[in-house]
Amino acid sequence: MSEALLTGIGVSAGIAAGPLLRIAAAPALPAPLPVTDAEAEITRAEAALAEVVAELGRRADRASDDTVAEVLRAEALMADDEELREGVREQVEAGHDAPHAIDGAFAAFREVFAAAGGYLAERVADLDDLRDRAVAVLLGLPMPGVPAPGHPYILAARDLAPADTADLDPGQVIGLVTEAGGPTSHTAILARALGLPAVVACPGVLAVPDGTFVLLDGASGRVETGVDEAGAKAAATSAARVAAAAPALTGPGRTSDGYEVKLLANVGSVKNVRAADEAHAEGIGLFRTELLFLDRAREPAHDEQVTAYREVFAAMAGRRVVIRTLDAGADKPLPFLNQDGEPNPALGVRGLRVARQRPAVLTTQLAAIAEARSLTGADVWVMAPMVSTPAEAAEFAAAVHDAGLPRAGVMIEVPAAALRAADLLRVVDFLSIGTNDLSQYTFAADRMCGDLADLLDPWQPALLQLIGVCGEAGRAAGKPVGVCGEAAADPALAPVLVGLGVTSLSMSPRAIPAVRASLAAHTGADCRRLAELAVAAPDAAEARKSVR
Known part of the structure; x- marks a missing residue:
């Protein structure tokens, strides 16, 4: 097969090179039979x-x-x-x-x-x-499983279900690529958990013949088919060598000249804390509380929330825990909120906006967070998702302080919030940039649409420019500005974000060692120079190229 480039959404960083094998088709339905009983x-x-x-x-x-x-x-x-x-x-x-x-x-x-x-x-x-x-x-038929050819390969499928990926042998499956899916699909979640390079929403991958040698880049979303085998293997080996060496570097995140950048973990429950500890995370930068609410006909009661939050706070033993209040709506609809019928859920009542209709949900959650904090003495910071205006930020900060919680912050997910970052920081203590949502709202490109993957690239200069606005506002106010979106997990992008003024990066625990190593290889001046190059680039591809 001649060399060709396919592009999807990179959801788990890393480079893999090997033959592409597709998962087998499911059993076909037989002809219908009459029902007598x-x-x-x-x-x-x-x-x-x-x-x-x-x-x-x-x-x-x-x-x-x-x-x-x-x-x-x-x-x-x-x-x-x-x-x-x-x-x-x-x-x-x-x-x-x-x-x-x-x-x-x-x-x-x-x-x-x-x-x-x-x-x-x-x-x-x-x-x-x-x-x-x-x-x-x-x-009476076995489910077709993942291929087991006895040698390393890259697995391709239309999409992968959890049961497909649960028993993957990392000695054989070295990368994943799917034609469907998105950044929050189970393929993406499990690939990151297993540390496998992965690309989703990659049109045309199922047309690639089985056995074709490919080079997969889980950061950029590029899948090169029919490549030179020796060159591709060399690139993958080099990337693996860097990744293998990264865990040897421990301690706080910092540049080579000592500028501190906190490296934090994204978690959904106490089960994820062990991985954060193993990666030497300095704390939690995003505690996703919505996992406690999913698939519930009723919201979890105060005591149940206290228990869930207390477990995480206690496990972090005094390290910073940034907990996000309920991020519901749009791609995370919750049954008990009865939000059916919104014409455009992504632009509707989601995140903090839920409190407009159901203020008791936020009040109960803040009270539970406060009680869990008092029981553990944890360093708890609370932030709200989907904030658009300084007035919303001020109202949320007041609610946080009324609950007895000392630090209130907001997520930057919409351009309006980024552009008014300085005003937001007059009423809150910190900002946390959710690059996934900020990308989709900046470029009017649905996060789940593979056809628009190029617009969702975190290297897009317009996105980086908005991050820079927030970073500059943080520097002027002397307040922290973090990134907790998937962009934080890209080792090549980390110095750029720091150069834009970001003071903490929060990511999947598996990504922390490589990001720590990347920062340690650059000075603060390097970071600022790379940031200038990336923002000045005409597009994401050139931004990535100029930095690398």
Whole structure:
């Protein structure tokens, strides 16, 4: 095959080189059979779903990574849903045999999830996987697994479900690339958890013949096909050598001339703290509290929230913990908020805006955070997502202080907030830049749209310019400005962000060693010079090239 370049969204940094192999297709549905005993068909279908739930539970139990186990259990809950079983019963009663009833019930759920967009749309792959597994059980067939050729390779698929990735052998699977998916798909989450270079939303990858040698860059989203094997292997080996050497460097994040940059971890629960400790994180820069709220018909009670927050605060033993209040809406719809019907959820009631309609949700959460802090003595900073104006920031800061919490901050996710960063810092104590959302709102490009991956590149000069506005405001006010989006995990971009005035970087724990090593290789003056080059570039590709 002649050399060609495919482009997707890089979701897990690293370079891999090897032959591309595709995951096998799922079992095909047989011809429909007449239903003579509806109850028997319902029993068969429900037994198949129960077996899928049990198998996912077994995989979760033997998973070596807490994030993988958590995702598998979440998928099992979807298969154990009462509404799904009711849909299967209705399908059988309409005359469909068990396999087709399973297929029909999942198809109905799939349509709803796909129409919802965002987070739910990215769960479509999970629904497809559950349907395929249940059908395979009914047909007495094994589910096609991940290839095991006995040598290293890069795995390609339309999308990957958690069960596909849970048992990956990192000695063989050295990288992942999918045609569908997005930055918050389970492929992305699990690739980062497993430390595998990964690219999602890469059109055309399934047209690449099995066995074609490819070079995959999980930071830039580039997949080069038909490349020179020796050169590609050399590039991957060099990147691996740098990555392997990075963990040897420990201690606080700093440039070679001693400028301190706090290196923090993004976590969703106490289960992630161990990985943060192993990476020598200086604290938590993003504690995502919405994971406690997902798939709940009612919001978690005060005491339940206190327990969840206290576990993380205590585990961090006095280190900084930046906790984000509920980030719901758009790609993370929550059932108890009843937000159906918004014409454009990404531009609707999400993040802090939920407090406009349901102020008690924020009040309860702040009270629970305050109580957990008082029980642990932790250094807790609280920030709100989706803040657009100084007035919103001031109102949130007042609520935080009224709850007895000392430090209030806001996330910079929309251009309006970035442009008024100096005004925001007059009423809050710190800023944290969410580069994923700031990219999509700056470029009017949905984060889940693979066709717009080039606009979502964190190296885009316009995005970097907005970060620079925030950094300069932080310097003038003498207040911290951090980055907690995926851009923080790119070792090559880290010096640029520091040069723009960023004082902390928060990322997946696995990314911390490489970022620490990158900063240690540059002086503060280097960082400022690289930042100037990147912002002055005409586009993301040239920005990356000029810096590297």
